[in-house]
Amino acid sequence: MIRLGRRARGFATLALLLSLVAACGNLDTGGDKAGRRGPVVLRLANSGYAPDDTLTRFVEAVDRLSDGEVRIELVNAFGGFAADSEIQMVKAVAAGDVDLGVVNSGAFDSLGVTSLEALSAPLLIDSYALENAVLASPLADELLEGVQAVGVTGLGMSAGHxxxxxxxxxxxxxxxxxxxxxxxxxxxxxxxxxxxxxxxxxxxxxxxxxxxxxxxxxxxxxxxxxxxxxxxxxxxxxxxxxxxxxxxALINVFIGNPGVIDGLSGQQRGWLEQAAAETEVYAAGLVAxxxxxxxxxxxxxxxxxxxxxxxxxxxxxxxxxxxxxxxxxxxxxxxxxxxxxxxxxxxxxxxxxxxxxxxxxx
CATH class of the missing domain: 3.40.190.170 (Bacterial extracellular solute-binding protein, family 7)
Incomplete structure (x- = not known):
């Protein structure tokens, strides 16, 4: 499951992640010839060949519920599978070269961020039930705050295999x-x-x-x-x-460029929160x-x-x-x-x- 904020459940605050619309040069919000605004498009970097089932489910749900008004453009194989590709991703999000990223929590200690190290302590988290309990606890929010030191906003963590x-x-x-x-x-x-x-x-x-x-x-x-x-x-x-x-566990951390958080309408947020709720139910059984x-x-x-x-x-x-x-x-x-x-x-x-x-x- 995903823990994204002290007052948020599941993927709900990940919806806030997708409010990165106004200040980011990578976003496409242009209108058509009739003056209607186009969809909000956010570029999300993913180090894998393709998105995993959970990420795919979320992207599809956002598109379906918003009828295409909010879209996520995946940048797969980010970093070309170089050994430091996830470190490259953190730096790219901080610089605004991409809007969002999904990074293994262990990558941050190579950048000097030690707040997440307990999540990678060997043999400590040894069941999916415990992994989910940790990510649903207030501790998860506290650990995530440390990523601000490298110029990104920590927006949530999801259980991994x-x-x-x-x-x-x-x-x-x-x-x-x-x-x-x-x-x-x-x-x-x-x-x-x-x-x-x-x-x-x-x-x-x-x-x-x-x-x-x-x-x-x-x-x-x-x-x-x-x-x-x-x-x-x-x-x-x-x-x-x-x-x-x-x-x-390979726990995934959702990060965003802090300079692009702006806000969505209540309707847009509702679409994203509903997509998040659907995805949380799906992901809870999938990982284990x-x-x-x-x-x-x-x-x-x-x-x-x-x-x-x-x-x-x-x-x-x-x-x-x-x-x-x-x-x-x-x-x-x-x-x-x-x-x-x-x-x-x-x-x-x-x-x-x-x-x-x-x-x-x-």
Whole structure:
């Protein structure tokens, strides 16, 4: 789900994001020959090849409800899948080169923003129920305020899929399995530290460059969620998935250029809020359901392995120095405590079902 403001629910304040109309040079609000104003058009940068199902649903709902009066123009593959493409996106939104962006929360620490680091603390948020509880809590708003330091407005966060260790040659179950591995990941100073804490070397790559790096042996493993993994040919190249090591969730952050927030009419806002409500209902079940990706991976020969309790404990112990460093920042330490408290009060969703044909014992 999305948490966008202290008094907003779901995608409701994301509607405010789409009020960036008057001050932005990228917006098309021209009229026709009869003098009627044209649609409000906002350019939204997306680092993927195409929008995910949730983003597509929202864009379509806005267009349908407004009868085309408010439109979102997606700029896909922004940054050309360079390792720093999301960092480029933040800078582009700050500069007004694009109006909006959707960025992995972990990317901000590479720009010196540490307020969101608790969301990427390894193995801390370990269920979709907890992820949604965190994003629905007041804590989410507090963490999001920190992105202002890099010249963008934080407009909300949406739950994303958990990132699992996926490997070419063997399952990564405990620290000794990670030693010497070149591990592909999204850019994030904290995530790179976590990978090093396990004895591996981080390698910034995703999308096509990640697959190329795997093909030529630059990486032997990477992190990815089941929906994208099972929908690609990666299971044929890197079949080993450690299914119960949820390193971190890929939480998306919606950002906008602060100089273009202006306001919409009540009717325009109503369209957007209704689209947001529809999308929230859709997204709530979509993120937690990994079944299609799991079956797609298994059909291509994935080998699904679970770490033992002792192996999980060894991973947590390896992260102790990293947590000590995180807790040296009082605000991050408080955020970790609040998330831990939420975890104690949140019932995890039912465990995913894995087809027995692709489950292997370590």
């Amino acid at each position: 958990f990132q699992l260790p996926i490997a070419r040659d063997r399952a990564l179950l405990e620290p000794k399995d990670w030693r010497g591995v070149s591990f592909g990941t999204y850019p994030s100073a904290l995530k790179e530290q976590a990978i090093r804490a396990l004895g591996a070397s981080p390698f910034g790559a995703f999308g096509g460059p990640r697959e190329h790096a795997l093909d030529v042996g630059e990486i032997q493993a990477f992190n990815l969620g089941f929906p994208f993994y099972g929908g690609s040919d990666l299971p044929t190249k890197a079949p080993y998935v450690t299914v119960n090591v949820r390193l971190w 359901d990994e079944s299609e990706g799991i079956h797609g991976a298994c059909d291509q020969g994935a080998r699904l392995v679970s770490a033992s309790p002792d192996q999980l404990a060894a991973l947590r112990t390896a992260f102790d120095p990293l947590y000590a460093e995180l807790r040296s920042d009082p605000e991050t330490s408080r955020a970790i405590d609040e998330i831990s408290d939420l975890a104690s009060r949140t019932t995890p969703e039912p465990a995913q079902h894995f087809p027995s044909a692709c489950v292997v014992r370590p």
